[in-house]
Amino acid sequence: MTTPLHIGFIPLVDAASLIVAVDKGFCAEEGLDVTLVREVSWSNVRDKLNIGLFEAAHLLAPVAIASSLGLGHVKVPITAPFNLGINGNAITVSPALHVAIMAEIDGAAADPLVTARALARVVAKRRKAGAEPLTFGMTFPFSTHNYQLRFWMAAGGVDPDEDVHLVVLPPPYMVDSITNGHVDAFCVGAPWNSIAVDRGVGHILHFVSDILVRAAEKVLAIRQSWSEKNPAVVVSLVRAAKRAAEFIEEPGNRAEAAYILAQPERVGVDAEVIQRTLDGRLKISPDGTIRESARYLLVGREAATRPDPLQAAWLYAQMARWGQTAVSPEALKTAMAVFRPDLYDAALGKSGGAAADTAIGAFTGPVFDPEDIKGYLHSFDIPRRAP
Amino acid sequence: MSAEQSPKIVIVDESPIRAAILEEGLREAGYTSVVRISEMQSLLARIYALDPDIIVIDLENPSRDILEQMFQVSRAVRRPIAMFVDQSDAASIQASVDAGVSAYIVDGLKKERIKSILDLCVSRFNAFSKLQDELDRTKMALEERKVIDRAKGILMKLKGLTEEEAYVLMRSTAMREKKKIGEIAQSILTASELLK
Numbered sequence: 186m187t188t189p190l191h192i193g194f195i196p197l198v199d200a201a202s203l204i205v206a207v208d209k210g211f212c213a214e215e216g217l218d219v220t221l222v223r224e225v226s227w228s229n230v231r232d233k234l235n236i237g238l239f240e241a242a243h244l245l246a247p248v249a250i251a252s253s254l255g256l257g258h259v260k261v262p263i264t265a266p267f268n269l270g271i272n273g274n275a276i277t278v279s280p281a282l283h284v285a286i287m288a289e290i291d292g293a294a295a296d297p298l299v300t301a302r303a304l305a306r307v308v309a310k311r312r313k314a315g316a317e318p319l320t321f322g323m324t325f326p327f328s329t330h331n332y333q334l335r336f337w338m339a340a341g342g343v344d345p346d347e348d349v350h351l352v353v354l355p356p357p358y359m360v361d362s363i364t365n366g367h368v369d370a371f372c373v374g375a376p377w378n379s380i381a382v383d384r385g386v387g388h389i390l391h392f393v394s395d396i397l398v399r400a401a402e403k404v405l406a407i408r409q410s411w412s413e414k415n416p417a418v419v420v421s422l423v424r425a426a427k428r429a430a431e432f433i434e435e436p437g438n439r440a441e442a443a444y445i446l447a448q449p450e451r452v453g454v455d456a457e458v459i460q461r462t463l464d465g466r467l468k469i470s471p472d473g474t475i476r477e478s479a480r481y482l483l484v485g486r487e488a489a490t491r492p493d494p495l496q497a498a499w500l501y502a503q504m505a506r507w508g509q510t511a512v513s514p515e516a517l518k519t520a521m522a523v524f525r526p527d528l529y530d531a532a533l534g535k536s537g538g539a540a541a542d543t544a545i546g547a548f549t550g551p552v553f554d555p556e557d558i559k560g561y562l563h564s565f566d567i568p569r570r571a572p
Numbered sequence: 573m574s575a576e577q578s579p580k581i582v583i584v585d586e587s588p589i590r591a592a593i594l595e596e597g598l599r600e601a602g603y604t605s606v607v608r609i610s611e612m613q614s615l616l617a618r619i620y621a622l623d624p625d626i627i628v629i630d631l632e633n634p635s636r637d638i639l640e641q642m643f644q645v646s647r648a649v650r651r652p653i654a655m656f657v658d659q660s661d662a663a664s665i666q667a668s669v670d671a672g673v674s675a676y677i678v679d680g681l682k683k684e685r686i687k688s689i690l691d692l693c694v695s696r697f698n699a700f701s702k703l704q705d706e707l708d709r710t711k712m713a714l715e716e717r718k719v720i721d722r723a724k725g726i727l728m729k730l731k732g733l734t735e736e737e738a739y740v741l742m743r744s745t746a747m748r749e750k751k752k753i754g755e756i757a758q759s760i761l762t763a764s765e766l767l768k
Contacts, residue, residue: 225636227637228637238670353637353640355635358634
């Protein structure tokens with residue numbers, strides 16, 4: 186047995202590989218003694234990882250990058266040898282905003298460019314009528330949710346910093362906040378969109394896979410210094426997590442995986458709601474409309490587990506686009522080096538697998554090129570200030 | 573801002589008792605400008621309006637993530653630039669995380685003053701946790717008492733025992749089975765439910 190490991194997580198479905206790796210005994214079979222610690226905020230996860238109370242954590246991919254760059258907080262280099270999820274978020278709007286957007290829609294509602302333009306018209310009408318700007322909730326300043334929401338609305342001509350309020354809300358508060366009107370919409374991971382729909386207080390407008398075909402959502406984050414001192418443990422952790430990801434993706438195992446995740450000390454919501462997420466089969470409207478998508482949340486399929494530095498570069502470009510940092514070639518290099526496919530490959534060999542197509546696949550805008558981030562950013566009309 | 577005057581401290585805590593204990597400690601130590609926030613709605617707007625030098629928040633509060641927005645390029649007049657004490661002061665950070673408290677600090681305060689405020693918050697937090705533990709234990713003891721009394725009543729009725737005899741029977745069974753008397757009492761309640 187190795188030394189005991191403490192791994193922090195936030196109760197979300199995309200912590201699935203970690204939770205299943207521990208609760209199915211895959212970690213123990215790798216000789217790891219892991220205690221999972223459920224946390225209430227990303228700030229806690231980040232800080233406890235940074236100061237060594239956790240050896241590893243389920244972490245927002247952009248937080249791993251921000252921490253390595255010292256953005257918004259102290260600088261602690263992070264290593265991500267395993268990707269815990271691709272996609273998995275959704276944009277949910279209140280019934281009132283849903284009606285307003287549908288009244289302005291000019292095309293197919295499934296097309297994010299069409300909904301974003303409709304949103305722009307709703308925003309313009311509200312301004313003219315002297316109404317309060319719309320408020321959108323997301324989970325963290327350095328989050329995929331933040332960037333997906335911004336990317337989407339900006340494409341329709343809505344400046345997320347000027348035309349609406351964008352506020353951070355802890356995921357467990359999202360449903361209450363949309364119920365009592367403190368937010369008009371939010372972008373969050375599972376299970377919170379489904380819970381809003383079940384309670385009749387939200388419509389899922391988009392899966393984030395409508396906006397970007399592929400976006401790195403959460404990573405297994407390890408302090409770089411610790412990772413360098415404990416390479417064998419990192420190998421074991423990656424193997425256990427990979428085995429769990431494969432277990433979860435086996436359709437015959439879904440019910441068991443959902444049951445494990447549903448436990449009160451894990452994600453703590455109904456197994457049925459969790460299984461909907463894993464299956465990518467979600468109720469998107471209180472009237473019972475179901476939408477199925479093979480891209481809703483990728484845990485282990487399509488090489489979702491292999492960290493992709495292109496994804497890190499894209500997230501870094503979003504930080505630059507929205508004024509969280511300035512573009513610098515050194516910082517870009519640091520950001521890309523957080524994602525470690527080399528460690529992943531070393532742990533798994535050929536069995537790790539590689540995706541045929543790992544493009545970002547945004548619904549609009551130029552193809553992302555990490556070699557020319559400035560050119561990429563200049564191609565956008567919003568933010569209206571110069572990047 | 574003048575850092576030499578008593579800094580304005582905001583305590584964000586959903587537990588009003590703990591917040592009161594913290595505030596009292598700070599006031600005793602001479603920090604006279606303390607405001608408590610227990611309502612998490614519009615938290616950021618309230619903090620901006622108060623414009624504090626230091627914000628102390630419980631780590632068990634999910635609203636901590638909301639405060640991270642203050643570190644963004646924002647329209648805020650003034651924003652805190654550091655969290656906890658200082659990057660170099662790992663011991664204070666560790667102590668504060670262990671105690672479940674975190675402090676967001678606006679630039680311009682002397683490090684020693686921040687440290688003394690944080691140390692005070694940490695010790696008060698720990699004192700509160702101890703109180704909470706004692707309270708929980710007392711509550712549990714009280715619950716156990718109730719279970720034992722009900723089990724006694726069942727034994728008295730079913731076996732025609734006196735209260736004293738019923739208690740002795742449970743105690744001796746507990747000793748023989750190496751269990752707590754509360755567990756034996758609970759088994760009696762469960763069995764009697766099943767046999768109803």
